[in-house]
Amino acid sequence: MKFSTVMSPHLQPVNSVDRVMLQVLLALIPGIAAMTWFFGIGVLINIALAVIAALLAEASILGLRGRPISATLKDLSAVVTAVLLAISLPVIAPWWITVVGSLFAIVIAKHLYGGLGYNPFNPAMVGYVFLLVSFPMQMTAWLAPVELSSVALTEIDWLKLIFLEQLPDSVNFDAVTMATPLDSVRTQLGLGRSVPEIQTDSAFGFIAGKGWEWVAGGYLLGGLWLLWRKIIGWQIPIGLLLGLGLFASICYAIDSNQFALPSFHLLAGATMLGAFFIATDPVTAATSVNGRIIYGLLIGSLVYIIRVWGGYPDAMAFAVLLGNLTAPAIDYFTQPRVFGQKT
Amino acid sequence: MLKTWRFHGGLRLPAHKHLSAHRPIVNAELPKQLIYPLQQRPGVQLKPTVVPGETVLRGQIIADSDHFLATPLHAASSGTVKAIEDRIIPHPSGLSDQCIIIDTDGRDEALTSERVADYRLEPASSLRTKIRQAGIVGLGGAAFPTSIKLNPGPQRHIDTLILNGAECEPYITCDNVLMQAEPDVVVQGALILMHALQVGNGIIAVEDHMTEAFQALSSAIEQSKDLRLTVIKIPALYPTGGEKQLIRVVTGKETPSGGIPADVGVICQNVGTAAAVYNAICRGLPLTERVVTVTGQGVKQQQNMRARIGTPISDLIKQCGGYQDTVERLIMGGPMMGFALPEDDIPIIKATNCILAAAGSEVATSKETRPCIRCGDCAKACPVDLLPQQLYWHSRAGNLEKCKDFSLFDCIECGCCEVVCPSQIPLVQYYRAAKSKTIAKAKEAEKAAIAKRRHDFLLERKAREQAERAERSRRKKEALAKLKAAETATEGAE
Ligand code: SF4
Ligand code: SF4
Numbered sequence: 001m002k003f004s005t006v007m008s009p010h011l012q013p014v015n016s017v018d019r020v021m022l023q024v025l026l027a028l029i030p031g032i033a034a035m036t037w038f039f040g041i042g043v044l045i046n047i048a049l050a051v052i053a054a055l056l057a058e059a060s061i062l063g064l065r066g067r068p069i070s071a072t073l074k075d076l077s078a079v080v081t082a083v084l085l086a087i088s089l090p091v092i093a094p095w096w097i098t099v100v101g102s103l104f105a106i107v108i109a110k111h112l113y114g115g116l117g118y119n120p121f122n123p124a125m126v127g128y129v130f131l132l133v134s135f136p137m138q139m140t141a142w143l144a145p146v147e148l149s150s151v152a153l154t155e156i157d158w159l160k161l162i163f164l165e166q167l168p169d170s171v172n173f174d175a176v177t178m179a180t181p182l183d184s185v186r187t188q189l190g191l192g193r194s195v196p197e198i199q200t201d202s203a204f205g206f207i208a209g210k211g212w213e214w215v216a217g218g219y220l221l222g223g224l225w226l227l228w229r230k231i232i233g234w235q236i237p238i239g240l241l242l243g244l245g246l247f248a249s250i251c252y253a254i255d256s257n258q259f260a261l262p263s264f265h266l267l268a269g270a271t272m273l274g275a276f277f278i279a280t281d282p283v284t285a286a287t288s289v290n291g292r293i294i295y296g297l298l299i300g301s302l303v304y305i306i307r308v309w310g311g312y313p314d315a316m317a318f319a320v321l322l323g324n325l326t327a328p329a330i331d332y333f334t335q336p337r338v339f340g341q342k343t
Numbered sequence: 344m345l346k347t348w349r350f351h352g353g354l355r356l357p358a359h360k361h362l363s364a365h366r367p368i369v370n371a372e373l374p375k376q377l378i379y380p381l382q383q384r385p386g387v388q389l390k391p392t393v394v395p396g397e398t399v400l401r402g403q404i405i406a407d408s409d410h411f412l413a414t415p416l417h418a419a420s421s422g423t424v425k426a427i428e429d430r431i432i433p434h435p436s437g438l439s440d441q442c443i444i445i446d447t448d449g450r451d452e453a454l455t456s457e458r459v460a461d462y463r464l465e466p467a468s469s470l471r472t473k474i475r476q477a478g479i480v481g482l483g484g485a486a487f488p489t490s491i492k493l494n495p496g497p498q499r500h501i502d503t504l505i506l507n508g509a510e511c512e513p514y515i516t517c518d519n520v521l522m523q524a525e526p527d528v529v530v531q532g533a534l535i536l537m538h539a540l541q542v543g544n545g546i547i548a549v550e551d552h553m554t555e556a557f558q559a560l561s562s563a564i565e566q567s568k569d570l571r572l573t574v575i576k577i578p579a580l581y582p583t584g585g586e587k588q589l590i591r592v593v594t595g596k597e598t599p600s601g602g603i604p605a606d607v608g609v610i611c612q613n614v615g616t617a618a619a620v621y622n623a624i625c626r627g628l629p630l631t632e633r634v635v636t637v638t639g640q641g642v643k644q645q646q647n648m649r650a651r652i653g654t655p656i657s658d659l660i661k662q663c664g665g666y667q668d669t670v671e672r673l674i675m676g677g678p679m680m681g682f683a684l685p686e687d688d689i690p691i692i693k694a695t696n697c698i699l700a701a702a703g704s705e706v707a708t709s710k711e712t713r714p715c716i717r718c719g720d721c722a723k724a725c726p727v728d729l730l731p732q733q734l735y736w737h738s739r740a741g742n743l744e745k746c747k748d749f750s751l752f753d754c755i756e757c758g759c760c761e762v763v764c765p766s767q768i769p770l771v772q773y774y775r776a777a778k779s780k781t782i783a784k785a786k787e788a789e790k791a792a793i794a795k796r797r798h799d800f801l802l803e804r805k806a807r808e809q810a811e812r813a814e815r816s817r818r819k820k821e822a823l824a825k826l827k828a829a830e831t832a833t834e835g836a837e
Contacts (some may be wrong), residue, residue: 002685003684005682006706007771008776009707287722288719295722338600340727
């Protein structure tokens with residue numbers, strides 16, 4: 001009897017990129033659900049817009065580059081990029097913000113560098129920073145969490161808001177928007193109030209902002225699930241949270257009037273999303289085990305530094321991109337010692 | 344319980360050992376035909392010592408060579424040499440090469456050979472000669488001549504013999520069942536090896552799930568009353584049966600890169616090899632049979648068979664009830680490091696521990712390869728602590744120098760990296776290609792160096808000849824000039 005011959009190993013691969021990406025998407029569900037609950041369905045509309053734009057962009061570019069289209073779309077990496085971008089955007093961002101950001105992420109940040117695996121910078125974060133720099137007004141208008149808002153928006157209102165940039169006649173813009181907790185800590189500190197005073201404001205919940213802490217909790221839950229499924233390693237998230245937490249603790253210990261509690265920083269803004277879903281993007285992170293701890297610590301510290309002393313209230317995107325920049329060097333200096341070789 | 348150490352990475356693989364582990368060893372029927380490839384290892388070609396038409400007996404040497412890595416080949420049954428011709432050999436290349444074909448006569452008559460009454464009275468060198476004459480090589484798969492391993496040279500001090508009973512590849516159980524069925528033979532073989540090496544410490548390592556084998560060996564050791572030998576359980580983690588990994592696990596020592604186990608005072612032998620040594624020394628039986636695991640979902644009855652070396656695989660499969668319809672691939676060895684065979688009319692050789700008739704659902708048939716996403720899973724799995732993704736980049740780009748910098752030649756081709764790679768990249772293929780390219784280049788360079796030396800030598804000779812010629816003509820001219828001067832002088836005088 002004749003057989004086909006193939007080289008070893010013959011065992012089936014135990015993992016696939018498609019599976020990894022799918023699990024990442026599943027793990028995002030609790031966080032997205034919390035966001036929808038507290039901030040309305042705008043986030044879902046954003047996700048849909050971003051995903052459609054990303055898939056169309058990826059398909060066209062693959063076509064132009066003469067690459068297989070459907071097999072590549074199936075790897076879901078474009079979907080992950082789009083979703084990560086969409087949930088980082090303000091929920092009331094007009095539709096073109098989401099679409100432009102998504103296109104920029106896929107076309108410029110991913111495919112211009114050669115596509116999946118070749119991009120040195122996290123595409124979602126490149127898209128985010130591009131939007132933040134180009135359209136600062138639209139990118140900083142955050143909605144108040146539902147429980148603090150006097151107006152309730154219907155589905156139709158939402159569609160009108162995102163696609164036509166119109167609010168119902170009875171509502172004015174300022175009534176629905178509100179500074180994010182990170183934002184208000186910044187501005188209020190600038191006005192001379194102390195952190196404990198600021199935190200008595202109605203926008204603050206138990207630890208971080210109302211609603212925000214639950215969203216962070218959702219991402220934490222999803223992240224822990226990814227850890228448990230071994231889709232991501234502990235090194236980057238723990239490193240990141242540790243870096244941020246340490247910095248925040250030191251500063252808090254020095255002056256608790258000027259610096260917020262470490263727990264505030266851990267649950268505010270994009271900390272959890274960044275730690276478990278964004279900084280862990282393997283393509284743009286350091287690869288060695290020790291390198292990843294350093295990489296996480298670095299990003300965590302940068303987040304704190306930029307939040308407190310930088311020009312922007314939240315800092316995850318900048319910190320991750322700076323981390324991306326250092327990844328090759330970190331890898332170079334953290335090469336493991338080969339078995340049987342001297343150091 | 345002795346302490347064990349860990350090596351980096353490794354994989355817990357689905358074992359699939361239950362298919363064959365708990366069934367008795369079946370004696371395979373005598374095949375009609377025995378086939379013996381003359382290429383023993385790459386670069387070691389045996390010369391036949393028989394001619395077509397000659398009758399042979401079991402245990403008679405039919406081929407040998409003076410190459411120091413060669414061991415003699417014995418007929419596994421009596422019969423007639425039918426031909427010496429090209430057949431497909433069991434080798435990853437799938438190519439044909441010279442084989443001795445023996446038609447068996449069914450009488451299975453054996454040569455009687457001498458046995459040693461008490462091996463303890465034999466000097467090590469005589470034991471080594473006998474082991475070589477019995478054709479014994481490592482039966483774990485590498486088929487390295489045992490007699491050479493037993494002679495590490497006076498500059499190396501050996502203190503430990505490790506018997507490798509860790510069958511870390513999925514499916515394979517031939518060593519496990521051998522240890523259960525013949526623990527005394529294994530233990531006695533180990534003691535002979537210890538005597539040949541003059542070491543006072545022997546360790547038989549089995550995987551932690553081999554409870555029966557562990558028990559059988561323990562009581563066999565107890566009976567032998569030789570407390571220099573112990574048996575230990577080690578965690579089942581692929582590739583813990585790799586020589587350097589096993590030494591690490593058992594002794595904590597790291598064999599240096601590019602070195603051999605003897606450099607850290609250890610010699611490793613497979614348990615099957617130890618049994619073969621006992622049979623050769625104490626029973627006078629050269630190596631003509633071994634236990635082979637025939638397994639996989641592609642064959643009807645999975646079992647371990649004691650088969651004559653040279654038996655065609657198709658014969659063994661037939662005795663296992665034939666193939667299932669689902670059979671997809673025929674593999675010699677395990678699913679991680681074994682190689683696929685193009686057909687089943689190929690014989691088992693000394694190194695054949697397993698015939699895996701795999702169904703399509705058991706092996707990777709179509710991989711959806713994607714670009715490397717730098718996830719680092721490969722590096723986490725690598726037992727040698729290499730950076731497989733870097734090796735992949737550089738081997739794919741053909742950058743052989745960089746490959747060397749990332750220790751390409753320390754790669755043991757275990758396949759761990761490839762199995763965990765989510766992008767399903769055929770990593771090991773890239774490494775093999777890069778290795779053979781590097782070797783080919785080194786050979787080229789060597790050839791070029793020889794050619795250059797020859798060229799330089801020729802140039803030098805030419806230059807020398809020219810100089811000599813010039814010198815000769817100069818002398819001639821001088822002599823002529825002198826002669827002329829003398830002539831004119833005499834002319835003037837006249
Ligand atoms: S496991 Fe595969 S995808 Fe991941 S780094 Fe290694 S080669 Fe790249
Ligand atoms: S095949 Fe080579 S690189 Fe891959 S895991 Fe094994 S030793 Fe490491």
